[in-house]
Amino acid sequence: MASSGTPVASSAARTRSERRPEIEGLRGLAAVLVVLYHVWVGRVSGGVDVFFLLSGFFVLxxxxxxxxxxxxxxxxxxxxRLFWRLVPTAGLVLLASTVAAAVLLPPSTWVRNLRELVxxxxxxxxxxxxxxxxDYYADHGTASVAQHFWSLSIQAQFYLAAPLLVLLVAWWARSRGVDVRSALLVALSAVTVVSFVHSVHATATDQAFAYFDTRTRLWEFALGGLLALVLERVRLGxxxxxxxxxxxxxxxxxxxxxxxxxAAFPGYLALWPVLSAVAVIVAGRAxxxxxxxASxxxxxxxxxxxxxxxxxxxxLVVALVLMGTATPGLVGGVVVVALSxxxxxxxxxxxxEPLRRVTLPRPVGLASLTVAASLLPAMLGLGxxxxxxxxxxxTPVAIGDQDHPGAAVLVAGQDSTGDPAAPVRPSTARVQDDWADYRDACAPVPDHPVLEQCVPISPxxxxQRRITVVGDSHMQQLLPALEPIARERGWQVSTLVRARCPFxxxxxxxxxxxxxxxxxxxAVEHLALDPPDAVVVSATRDVRAGLTEQTPDGFVAGWRELDELGIPVVAVRDNPRFDHRPSECFETYGRGAAPCEIPRAELLAPDPPYALRDDVPSNVAFLDLSNELCTPATCPPEIGNVLVYLDDNHLSASYSRTMSTAVGTQLPALLGW
Known part of the structure; x- marks a missing residue:
């Protein structure tokens, strides 16, 4: 990471102006460890934590x-001055990364890369x-080219906050006649303790979020500042x-x-690399x-x-994509390191080096514009x-589109008269955004503030009828299939949907x-206050290779609750989940490729799990759309020139819409409407 500030002394025996070559070497060692661990090991090296400590040591x-x-x-x-050390080099790498991602990476990665580059x-x-x-520890080949900027982002945020904190504490101390040094020691100690405790707790409860949370890393910067304040008083032989x-x-x-x-970083384990770096700094040149x-x-x-x-x-990311592998191997890794x-x-x-010899213009406002201008080419390229x-x-997939019939080609006796080689919709660059998005129709539920109810379809x-869809995002993605019949018959469709929360x-x-x-x-309490004519929920979950599909006891217990309220239930068999993104497999191998055509028998048993239970209440009818998602032999990523999935487990809204004929035929029959 960028060096900051002026070198400071390491002990009482050293003057403040003395150079600290061991710190420069420590920075180099940390960077090398980060590179080697990313390329060959796939684990956290602790090098970034060293960068954070050194930034606090110098800047604070x-x-x-x-x-x-x-x-x-x-x-x-x-x-x-601080950002002049960061921004120009960062801007150059961002510009090059933008060009590389646009030219060398597959379209399915573009939206993710764009978001993270911006x-x-x-x-x-x-x-x-x-x-x-x-997931920081996931396959590097699926990451964006800018994912590593997370640490630089935290460092930049620290650069903004650190001088303000020091000046605020110094002003407070002087206004009350308190020693400034003592006040700073107390303030930085408080930041260290609070941030460290938060890091341990946050890592234990939500490690994926905690890893990138600025607050879980502040203690490393603050500890560096404390070290800078006390180091010259350390006396060691x-x-x-x-x-x-x-x-x-x-x-x-x-x-x-x-x-x-x-699964436990940063948390208390971050003490290991941080205290290792502290030991090196305290040791000095010894x-x-x-x-x-110092070599x-x-x-x-x-x-x-x-x-x-x-x-x-x-x-590394571009190399892994071009090689089509999750790890570069020895030779590929050497090439990656050498090019880097x-x-x-x-x-x-x-x-x-040339920019460090540049004298920034005055006043400060003009200098700030100069710093910002160094980032302009990258941002223009991104734009x-x-x-x-x-x-x-x-063009959105429309029902009756002959070139993009989707699920309609699986209907017995129905042939597509369109172009079988027409480009797929949505494109692989846009499919990951193909959500059934009805956020404009949502509002909190007055009688239950924990709930959010949406009414995306209303005459x-x-x-004529009122249907409530309850469950997780898989149920949300079925709404485009339900919409045509609801609008045709004057039904109102509302949702009580929460991500990762099946009913x-x-x-x-x-x-x-x-x-x-x-x-x-x-949700049950809310439905009891004003029962709809029917509730649509999930019937199964965990449809994966190995026939892991199940109908949990909690599902059946929920159906019984609705049965007691006199509410009919339509339970929908879940769609398959994959260990890869089917759209990316399609993009890589094309139509009908064996690696993408997962055998149906590996995912879906002939008899769904709910059919094997004898405790299903009488108010439940089951809607099985497996024949609209899979052929008799396979569950492919593309059907009728429409991509079936937007990621590894959610139906694309476009494909869901093409299932409307099946839903419009089966749902009223199941409910006797």
Missing amino acids: GMVARRAMRGERVDLGATWT ASGLFLENWRLATDAV YRARAWLGWAGVVGLVTCGAVLDVG GAGERLL PTAQYLGSISYPLYLWHWPV VALAVATHHLVE VWAAVVAADRG EGEP SLASETDPEDATCVDWNAA
Whole structure:
């Protein structure tokens, strides 16, 4: 990561102006570990945590010392200098990554890459990934070219907040006659403790979010600031410092190899790499600091550590896609590392070094514009690419479209008279956004604020029938299939849908989380107040290879609750789930390719699990759409020139719409309407 601030002393025996070569070497070691672990190991190395500690050490230390001396700190100038070290190189890598993603990566990845590249350009990538619940440990070949910008985003957010915090504490201390140094020690200690406790708790409850959460990482920056404030008072002999330095290096190198931190990082395990780095800094030039980290090789790696970190990830992601593999192997990995180092060297000498000799213009506002302008080419490139992708929305699939009949081609005796080789809809670039989106028709339920009810389909006058769809996002994706018959017959369709919460009186997706149970209990209470003419829910879940489909007891218990309310239930057999994205498989191999045509017998048993139960209440009728999703032999990714799935388990809204004939025929018959 980028170096920041002016080197500071490591002990009382060193003057503040003395250079710290071991820290430059530590930065280089951390960057190398990140690259090697990403390319070959696929585990967390702890290198990024070292970057965070060093940023706190330099930035908080620099601003704090000025504040303690009573010097005026120009916030605008401080921010400009800090970001001048980050932004130009980041802008160059973002621009190159944009071009590489648009030219070399498949269209199915474009929307994801666009979103994350824009978030990275705004230094908000960590929150983008946290919101999307991205698995950092997943296959690197499926990640965006900008995913690694999450750490740079946190660092940029720290750069904005750190000087403000120091100046605020210094102002408060002086206004009350308190020693500024003491006040800063207390404030940074409080940030360290609160952030660390939050990190441990958040990692235990939601690790995917916690990994990218700025708040779970603040303690690492704050600890670096504390180290900068107390380091010159540390008195250790040479031998003790030598042992400490070597222990720190060994601890950092072995962190990722010893700890399998896939489900427990950052949390308390982040102490390992952070304290290893603290040990190296406290040791100074003794031991490893002199013999290893101060070596010319380590010093040079430190000087290129920032561009090396930025370049290695897009090079790796693009290489994995081009090779069609999840891991690069020995030879492929060597090529990835060599190209990353070459790009880092070129960037360091042709971009970073010349820019460091540039004197930013005055006033600060003009300097800030100069910094922002260095990001402009990347953002313009993203804008052009976004416009191209947005223009690829295509014409929505309409019922009766002969070129895109979808499920209609599976109906016995019905042939498509259109072009069997017509381009699929939606395109592979847009399919992941093909949701049944009715958010404009949603509002909280007054009698149960925990609920949100949507009314996406409603006739102008009094509805002939009222149907409520209850369950998870799979039920939401069935709405396009239900819409034509509802509009034709004047039905009102409302939804009580919550992601990952099928209608059940048990916690089906997470046994330790009662959120879905509470949601469904509230849904039953709401339905009891004004019972609809029918409720549509899921009949099964977990339709995967290996015949894992089941009808859980919680489903049946929910149906009994509705039976007691006198509400008819239509339970819909769930669609298959895959260990890959069918649309991406189609994009890679084309129509009818064997790797994408999953045998139906591996996913769906002839007799659904609910047919084997003898405790199903009499109010339930079952809707099985398996023949609209699969041929007699396979469950393909594309049927009738329409992509069936938008990801690995959700029907695309376009394909769902083509099932409307089947739903319109079967649903009224099941309800006797």
